[in-house]
Amino acid sequence: MPPPDDLVARxxxxxxxxxxxxxxxxxxxxxALCLRLTGDARDAxxxxxxxxxxxxxxxxxxxxxxxxxxxxxxxxxxxxLNERRTTGRRERRVTLAEDPAVLEKNPGTSLEGLSxxxxxxIADLPNGAREVFVLYDIEGYGxxxxxxxxxxxxxxxxxxxFRARRLLREKLER
Amino acid sequence: xxxxxxxxxxxxxxxxxxxxRDLWPDISARIKVxxxxxxxxxxxxxxxxxxxxxxxxxxxPTAWDVTALAGRPLIGTHRLAASGRLRVGDxxxxxxxxxxxxxxxxIGQVEVQPDTRVQLVVARADExxxxxxxxxxxxxxDAVPRLFFVETPAGTAIDLGCAYTLATDSLGKGVLHVTxxxxxxxxxxxxxxxxxxxxxxxxxxxxxxIPYVDDAPAPFVRALMTFDYEPRGTRARAIRTVLALARPQxxxxxxxxxxxxxxxxxxxVYDRLATLVPPPPGVTRLGAIALHLPDLDEYWTTIQRIHFxxxxxxxxxxxxxxxxxxxx
Numbered sequence: 001m002p003p004p005d006d007l008v009a010r011x012x013x014x015x016x017x018x019x020x021x022x023x024x025x026x027x028x029x030x031x032a033l034c035l036r037l038t039g040d041a042r043d044a045x046x047x048x049x050x051x052x053x054x055x056x057x058x059x060x061x062x063x064x065x066x067x068x069x070x071x072x073x074x075x076x077x078x079x080x081l082n083e084r085r086t087t088g089r090r091e092r093r094v095t096l097a098e099d100p101a102v103l104e105k106n107p108g109t110s111l112e113g114l115s116x117x118x119x120x121x122i123a124d125l126p127n128g129a130r131e132v133f134v135l136y137d138i139e140g141y142g143x144x145x146x147x148x149x150x151x152x153x154x155x156x157x158x159x160x161x162f163r164a165r166r167l168l169r170e171k172l173e174r
Numbered sequence: 175x176x177x178x179x180x181x182x183x184x185x186x187x188x189x190x191x192x193x194x195r196d197l198w199p200d201i202s203a204r205i206k207v208x209x210x211x212x213x214x215x216x217x218x219x220x221x222x223x224x225x226x227x228x229x230x231x232x233x234x235p236t237a238w239d240v241t242a243l244a245g246r247p248l249i250g251t252h253r254l255a256a257s258g259r260l261r262v263g264d265x266x267x268x269x270x271x272x273x274x275x276x277x278x279x280x281i282g283q284v285e286v287q288p289d290t291r292v293q294l295v296v297a298r299a300d301e302x303x304x305x306x307x308x309x310x311x312x313x314x315x316d317a318v319p320r321l322f323f324v325e326t327p328a329g330t331a332i333d334l335g336c337a338y339t340l341a342t343d344s345l346g347k348g349v350l351h352v353t354x355x356x357x358x359x360x361x362x363x364x365x366x367x368x369x370x371x372x373x374x375x376x377x378x379x380x381x382x383x384i385p386y387v388d389d390a391p392a393p394f395v396r397a398l399m400t401f402d403y404e405p406r407g408t409r410a411r412a413i414r415t416v417l418a419l420a421r422p423q424x425x426x427x428x429x430x431x432x433x434x435x436x437x438x439x440x441x442x443v444y445d446r447l448a449t450l451v452p453p454p455p456g457v458t459r460l461g462a463i464a465l466h467l468p469d470l471d472e473y474w475t476t477i478q479r480i481h482f483x484x485x486x487x488x489x490x491x492x493x494x495x496x497x498x499x500x501x502x
Contacts, residue, residue: 016202023198028190035191048193049201056205065319065334067475118183137184140498142483169180 008068012059019059023052026069030076036134037080039123047083051076077135081149084127121171125164132157133164189455236297237261238277245272247286260294267291268309278302278322282315295325310341314354329361329381336370346378351388356478366430369478371485377403384430387423387481394419398427401434413439417446422495423484425451425477433465440465451477451496 007025010018030051035044055075062071122130131150135141136157141149143157150157237259246253248267249260260266260276266286268274274286279302286292290309296302303323304311314337315322322333328346331338336355342348350359351373359366359374361381366374368385375383383402386395397415400408413435420428428447435443440463453462454476461469480498487493492501 016205019205020198020202023201027197028192031193031197032189032191041194045193045195045197049197049204052197052201053204063319064471066478067472069472070475070479118187137181138187140479142486142500144486165177165180169176172180172183 008059008062011056012062019056022055026072027052029069030072033073033076033134033139034080036119036122036138037077037131038084039125039127039130047076047080050083051079054079073139077139077149081131081151117172118168121168124171125167128152128156129160129164129167132160133168136161137165236279237264238279238294238297240266240277241275243273243275243285245269245288247272247274262294262297265291265293265307276304278304278313278315281317281321282313284314285312287311296323306340306342308342308344310339312339313337326376328376328378329359332358332360334358334367338368342376346376348376350374350376350382367426367474367478369426369481369485371481372426375399375402384427384434386427390424390427391419394424394427398431401431413443417443420446420450422450423481425495426481429470429474429477432462433470437463451480 007018007022011022027048031044031048034047034051035041038044038047051072055072058075062068122133125133128150132146135146135149136143143154143161146152146157147154152160239257240247240249240254240260241257242254245268246255247269248254249258249264252258254274266274266276268286268288268290270288273288276284276286276292278284279297279299281302284292284304287310290311291307292309292311293305293307294303295305300321301323302321303325305325307327311324313322313324313333315333315335317333317335319334320332324331324340326340326342326346326348327344328342328348331340331350334356336352336357338350338352338354338357340348340350350357350368352368352370354370356367356369359368359376359382361376364381366382366385368374372385372387374385377383380403384398386398394416397412397419400412401416404412413431416427416431425447428443428450432440432443432447441459444459444462448459453473457469457472462473480493480495483498484493484495487500493499494501
């Protein structure tokens with residue numbers, strides 16, 4: 001497979017084969033993010049598609065000022081959060097347990113039971129707490145960035161994180 | 175389960191999870207058949223014509239607004255009373271008691287400090303360019319990267335979306351201090367990326383020195399300056415000093431040093447850098463030492479992200495300078 005920067009340049013020029021290769025390279029990372037942010041395998045499926053469709057539209061605006069993977073990651077976060085803001089239909093909390101095979105099929109996730117339990121516990125969190133927890137503890141964003149991305153106050157972000165951690169600890173202790 | 179155990183469990187979660195089915199056929203269909211591309215070509219074409227007209231208009235040399243903040247600065251040979259226009263080719267000059275504020279098109283502003291001489295070189299929507307002959311300016315720009323440039327006798331400051339102060343004498347000796355975002359300073363083939371909270375010394379002919387954070391220890395800064403500007407014979411000792419004194423916060427300096435030392439010393443610099451801030455997955459020692467651009471860029475993104483978090487959270491929260499994670 002050609003080097004990533006070459007793929008990006010070719011995809012920017014409209015080469016769909018290169019874009020497909022970009023998808024193959026980044027689908028796992030994007031899907032993991034969507035799955036954790038939405039807490040729902042079907043939503044993650046849709047959002048992952050949305051991210052790559054949006055990427056196709058926005059690719060020309062990528063100027064190489066940051067790594068492509070970081071840029072795509074930020075784009076994916078925005079797509080997922082914007083979708084939730086516009087539809088507001090994330091109230092149903094279908095957990096990953098609906099399709100446990102999602103995790104068990106992946107070699108990277110067939111870890112000890114704790115990881116799968118943790119994934120399910122994260123998916124079970126209330127929406128706001130889950131988003132902040134995923135962005136802060138898993139993806140490494142700061143509260144300021146999260147506040148901006150999610151559209152909440154920094155203090156709310158901190159409170160949601162505290163709440164998420166407490167709920168997770170309680171769930172995993174059962 | 176306590177907080178620490180939860181944290182460890184989270185750190186073991188996989189970064190990547192393959193979708194349970196191949197999503198490409200659906201994605202491919204959606205990007206091939208986009209209804210809006212068929213139905214909305216008329217307004218899009220109209221929008222394109224409008225944009226072309228606007229670009230056409232913007233390509234013509236225009237002028238920037240200038241406001242006197244103190245005293246009476248000169249535009250060309252005319253004294254500025256309260257406000258005026260700076261046209262392409264015009265020089266704006268302040269004396270020791272005058273200051274002026276220049277609107278950089280619609281994307282920002284430049285405060286021209288006393289005893290400064292600047293010229294408007296290009297005023298287009300896609301390029302805003304000033305020449306700073308001598309003196310000090312404080313620039314604040316809110317735009318996509320690489321729209322605003324300031325030429326100095328020693329090189330060019332390229333805005334990457336930021337705020338900064340740039341000072342130079344007429345020979346090109348100066349300093350660039352970035353207070354928001356990031357600036358690239360370029361002289362010929364040598365360039366430096368300077369993020370917020372960092373600065374560089376600039377010298378004629380040699381151009382930008384290695385950037386360092388504004389709270390870097392003085393001996394560390396002195397060693398960098400020796401490396402950058404003193405005769406080659408003294409550089410080996412300076413490199414040893416830099417490596418010995420470097421903290422994780424100084425990773426941005428070592429990232430630049432890696433690209434400036436002799437090839438035989440790159441391994442030494444890389445190893446120290448990797449100890450201070452571990453490279454992100456995918457970056458190899460071999461690639462970084464060979465100055466392979468994707469490796470260097472990927473590493474820089476990590477260093478920059480950590481640095482940004484530390485700057486933003488300074489005084490608010492303790493951040494591990496090796497990872498950028500908040501210390502719990």
